[in-house]
Amino acid sequence: MFTPTPMHHVGISLLSEELTQAGLLLARYGYFAPDPLQEEMEHLPETPQQRYTSCFASARSHLQKILDFLEYRPETGQTIPEQAPTLQQLLELEAWLGSIWQQCSSRAEAARRHEEKLKDIHRLEELLRCYRNLDLDLGMLRREYRFLNILTGTIPQENSTRLREAIAMIGYTLTQVSRYEGLLHIVIAGLKEKEHNLKTVLKAADFHLFVLPEELSGHPGKVARQLQEQEQKILHEQRHLQLDIQASVKEYGQRLDQATQVLLAASGFPQFGQSLRSRGGLAYISGWVPVQKTNALEAMLKHGLQGPVIMERRQPDAREQHRVPSYIHHANWLRPFTALVRNFGIPRYQEIDPTWFFTISFIIMFGMMFGDLGHGAIIFLAPWLWPGKLGKLRSALMTAGLSSMLFGALYGSVFGYEHLFPALWMPPLSDPVLMLKVAFFWGVGFIFLASLLSIRNDLVENRFARAFFDSRGIAGLLLYLSILFGGWQWFEHGSVDVWSRFLLFASLATVLGYKWQQQQSAAGERLLVVAIEGFETFMNYISNTLSFLRVAAFGLNHVALSVAVFALADMLGSTGYWITIVLGNLFILILEGAIVTIQVLRLEYYEGFSRFFRGDGHEFRPMRLSANDLLNTKT
Amino acid sequence: MGSQVASYAYLNTRVSLMAEQLLHRKQRKALLQLPLSEINPLLIQAGVGALARQLPKDPAQLEQFLATILVNESIKLMRCLNSNERNFIRHWMRRLELVNLKLLLRTRFSGSQPIDPSHQLLDLAGLGSLDLQALINTDSVEELLRQLQNSSYSSMARPARKAFEEHRSLFDVEAAMDTNYYSQLVHLASALKGNHKQQTQQLLHTWLDQVNLISLLRFRFVYKLSAPHAYFLLAPGGRQLSLKTLQQLAQLTSVKEVVEHLPGPLQQQLANTDDIEDIEYHMLQLVRTRANKILRKQRFNMAIAYAYLYLREQQMQLIHAVLKGHLLGLSNELIQFCGDPLAYPALSRREQP
Structure with a gap:
């Protein structure tokens, strides 16, 4: 557990x-x-049976590709054979799957060619639209003439008048064919002997020569009809191909189901990997x-x-x-919390699994920071109100909602109202200092427990020196206690007694001594590193504890936000009042709820896990017969 | 200038530190000449100390180890660059991925045995963009090119497929891929700004000169391609060899004639050379010299990252050649012969130490 x-x-x-x-x-x-x-x-x-492994890999790859291409999901509910297939059976299956994939692959190639041809036709149709107003054989615009020079291309719209005038000076004409996004498609024609005068002016007018493709030969109407006919033909072929594919699904479906089962039965052996050797x-x-x-x-x-x-x-x-x-095996209801722990890492074999620690502290802190009977009830009911996406988080939402409701009852708060029923404990704003004290002691307890877990992990893994002398070991814990006790004495009596001072310096000296021993560098660098790390240890304990004050701060913040919503609502009439109350509560529920969740996770990961949880273990992944693994599909 | 310094200070520091790993000429010579037991200090200085401690038994592991270092360094340098600069360096480093791609293509052409990715393909970690397993699982060239169409190499897949449909030859498909790769590289370099663009293009175009000249000579005089076909397969542009010059060179009928018609400075450097291998080594030396110059003289410029990566790759190839030679038990003379493209005194004196 x-x-x-x-x-x-x-x-x-x-x-x-x-x-x-x-x-x-x-x-x-x-x-x-x-x-x-x-x-x-x-x-x-x-390494035995390599042929079996490679044959399986090839058959599996072919099966995956066939199923993808045919968009067929095999029936995986059938019983997996009791006997694994022999190499001969696997080879036969592989040969059959290979031949089926060849058929599929040639169809995929045909489909790709159809796609490309269609794209080409659409491109030509697009282009033809620019020249549809011309009443001539478009091939004439591409042809070379002995005395005549014909150019087709584009110019920016604003240059057309000036260019028309300019080329008229050498006897050339400009005909506008169409206009598209500020560009004019034009045809320029004139005598070839004047061509040498044309080059520079066309460049100045930003003329881009465009040679019409050979497919556009003939009258625009005729070309359009031809393109349409070609398109229809390809669409017909595509439909034919689609029917072919559907027929294949019918023809091979059952055999593919069987192949899946046979490959599932063969899938155990390749999972041995490097764990298998023979002589x-x-x-x-x-x-x-x-x-x-x-x-x-x-x-x-x-x-x-x-x-x-x-x-x-x-x-x-x-x-x-x-x-x-x-x-690690936990009850189903812990799954969302397990996922959050795994987000950080997998416990080592002998390391404490922090799932329970995380779950309990998460639920308590969420409730403390977001204590409201009404909001908690909505969070509790959310998986039923929105069953789709929130269904997987059901247990986390329910427990967090319950905790929020419990603290709401303790604070006497429901949807921000604090006068509807008496608080079982106290409304947060009535004594903020007490709230901060509770959060402080909660933080002390949290860090103390995390440090104990860290010491336990080190002891179990035989790292005794670390367990005793490190800043996260017993010496570090004593240092922490001496800081707390010394601090308390200072605030209460204005001085720190000899025993507390002794404990503080002795534990600090132990931690520094351990760090000194751990360093391998030169004396000067060693001294610097030890001094900085010692200071960091000292400051970390203080800052980490103070970090938990946010637990109280968010509890207070929740009330303050509600007060703000009521203040806004009071400024409006009765309809506006209720709209503001509903929207304000929604705002608090969604925005503050999300922020509180993030803050709790931050406290868990940073103040808790970073102290005791290495998380660099690896998960137990047993061999299994899984159709999803076999077919590489996501569950 | 101020913002330039601020933006590239980190890159400058990174490259300066990394450049300490580049062996100078005498060290490279020593690496080739010394027996395996005495090269450890050089390997440590070259930043491959792990190889000094233990040499992998398998040459493929050695290649992977060196490629991983190169890839990791390029990723570190890319972090210091803006998006256009990063795109250029990433595309430059994609030559390693092209090696994988070409190997897959060759196996599909030859219909040979399945590929073992861990031994035969380079793992490019964060730099790789291809789904290698999907490509390995293909059964034919058409299928491989179809898969490629759905990857970040889609622009390369189209001309490659065109070449395959027209010629059905590995050579043409590879050449189409190379041409597309070079065009992309030139395009990405042109998207850089100011002095970064100028310096990067200088090195890139010098390198393209090498690529184009050697390709032209091989296409024309080894593979006996026609002049237009050879010209068509070349990379776009270069520093001294413009497309027009290449067009003229492609029409010549012998290596000697081509060397004689090279533009002035190149012609002087390659005079009396009529062997393609020799020319390649000389050209390689020219690119090295250019890269060294950029690395030593430029500051707060992305071109130093490019120059460093170029030189580092050359060094990795040298280390690979030497260590693989030792792994295979080759004699020292043979290792020197295989791994020393730079032992040409006439040009090596031009190189920065």
């Missing part, structure tokens, strides 16, 4: 010929996580299994495989602690 499930390292020795079946059994069992072999490599020099007819697989599942695993293998199987199990040793996966 508070640490990842204990694991056994398991080594399975079996006959190489039964590996594919073992893969199916282990993946079906769902509690075996392969562990890449680290030792004994020289005694187990072979001759003997193979060895290593992996991690939760302690309570090892007996059942052994029985299942002995029952499911025909040949002999030897399963060795042992506790993970000290050197491999970092390799042991963390299997």
